Amino acid sequence: MGNISRKRKHAVASAVSNLPLAKNETVELIIEDLSHEGNGVGRYEGYTLFVPGALPGERILAKATKLKKQFGYARLMEIVEVAASRTKPLCPVYRRCGGCTLQHMDYEAQLAFKRKLVEDNLRRIGKIEGVPVHPTLGMKDPWRYRNKAQVPIGEEEGGLIGGFYAQRSHEIIDMEACLIQHEKSDEVVARVKEIASKYGIRAYNEETQQGLLRHVVTKVGFATGQIMIVLITNGDKLPHKEALTQELAQVIPGVASIVQNINTRKTNVIFGDTTRVLWGEEYIYDTIGAVKFAISARSFYQVNPVQTELLYGKALEYAALTGDENVIDAYCGIGTISLFLAQKARQVFGVEIVPDAIEDAKRNARLNDMDNVTFAVGEAETVIPQWYEEGNAADVIVVDPPRKGCDERLLDTIAAMKPERVVYVSCNPATLARDLRILEDGGYRTVEVQPVDMFPHTNHVESVAWLKRI
Structure with a gap:
């Protein structure tokens, strides 16, 4: 195929699939x-190609890598004309990581x-x-914003490595x-890599299911400076536990909690069911x-506390609370939005399907001396009706x-309950749009939508929509 003419390539591609180009054609x-x-979106003779790394306004050369009936994917080979919006990535492993x-x-x-996506x-x-x-609310400094990291651990030349999985693989890149x-x-x-290696702790191997240390999870309180270290292990026993934890606590300022989580299952799920405190506090x-x-x-x-x-x-602004309202917070999690609302509402009712999250929510209400919040365990689409x-x-x-958005039963219940306002916080513009359509058909009008950039340098966007009863 590599030696035939361009015209012949098109003839072969057309005969096979009626496409205007062939796989591996540039x-x-x-x-x-x-x-x-x-991904960049371009069209070749009317056929749509998605090109990772390409930007609007650019003229490029791209090599077709995967072709379907309606669209295909291509690899960026050369930028002939560069977009004004292009900038040099600061991360040295940006291309390999894909995060x-x-x-x-x-x-x-x-x-x-x-904003355009919404x-x-x-x-x-x-x-x-x-x-x-409205224009997307961004960050003054869109770097170093995540308060949580989940890092897989592996081995290389006898030492521990930890970093990220290479794109579309489980190869750990240090x-x-x-x-x-x-x-x-x-x-x-x-x-952790340095000290655990010193004590001979081996990394977990997905293929053999041997080894101990699977992941290191970190949590950082941006406002308090407190740090939690979670060691996720393939087994109950942690060799040199006391020496390891003492040394970690001594060399890392701000550590308040070191925790072991045990996960012996053959799974990609990070956490197991058993968690124990090794040093410091539980929280x-x-x-x-x-x-x-x-x-x-x-x-x-939420992993970005500044944007949260x-x-x-x-959300609180759109709720327009005066102190006389009863508010329901569906999908309340550990009570983050509920407690924000409780500052200005008469009573807040939160519902969440995860029992541990509800226990956290109740604890957080007590922590803030808020007695006008009630939490219930269950599906929002079941409890609220x-x-x-x-x-x-x-x-x-x-x-x-x-x-995945709201269950339709919940949306139907909202329409039947007829609250004056609905505030919809969304992490997915597609399901937001779908659900707003249902609510509008049920007697509401979308007044405005505010995108918020919770995850700079990724394609994700959060939005808050305000709906009013008509």
Whole structure:
């Protein structure tokens, strides 16, 4: 195939699949847009190609790597004309890692892309036109924003390595620094590798299921400076436990908790069921705004506390509480949004399917001396309809669902309960648009939407939407 003419290539491709190009063929493209994944979008003779690393406005040469009936993927080979939005990635392992898909794009352009992503989904999926989508709220310094790191551990030449998985593989690439993680996380991982190696602790091997240390998880309280180290092990016994933990606590300032989590299953899931404190406390603490939170090894806690304060502040603004309202917080997690709302509501009812999260939520309410919050375990789509049947109405309902969005039963219940306002916090513009359409058909109007950049240099965007009863 490599020796036949371009015309012959097209004839072969057309005969096989009616496509205008063949696999491994290099073509010239003008990049017109970005996909929701952050890939460049170009068209060759009407056929759509997605090109990772390419930016709108660029003229490129791209090699077709995977072709489907309606679209395909190509590898960026050469940039003939460079977009003004292109910038040099700061991370030395950016290309190999794949964690930050937009680091080659100027930050202001990233924010504009994320706003457009929300607008496009509202129009295309939700059929919602004319709703103001405000400029994305970004960070003054969009680096070192993650308060949590989960680092797989491996071995190389007799020593421990830890870093990230190479794209589309489970090959661990050793790493000294991740520019979106808190600097303390880099220090913790480096010290654990060094000290555990000194004591002869072996890394877990996925293929043989032998070895002990699987992952190191770090959590950092941005406001308090407290650090938690979680050692995830393939077994109950941790050799030299006392010496290891004492040395870690001595060499890393700010360590308040060292925890072991035991996971002996043959799984990609990071945490196992058993957790025990090896040194220090069970919890570390952090604050978002005026609210204090206790964070355990298994607690879900927003990974970007700086932007979380903006996100929840906007949710509180849209809720427009005066102190007389009953508020329901669906998918409440450990109570982060609930406690923000409780500062200004008469009563807040939170519901979450994970029992441990509800226990954390109750603990956090006590920690903040808030007695106007009630938490319940269960599916939001089951518990809230029960509350409604029991006569518990809500003036405002706040939802913060997972990426799959809200269950339709919950949306139907919201429409039946007829709260004056609905505040929808979303991590997925597509399911946000779908659910806003359902709520609008149920008697609500979307007033405005505010995107928030919780994860700079990635294609992810959070949004807060305000809906009003009509």
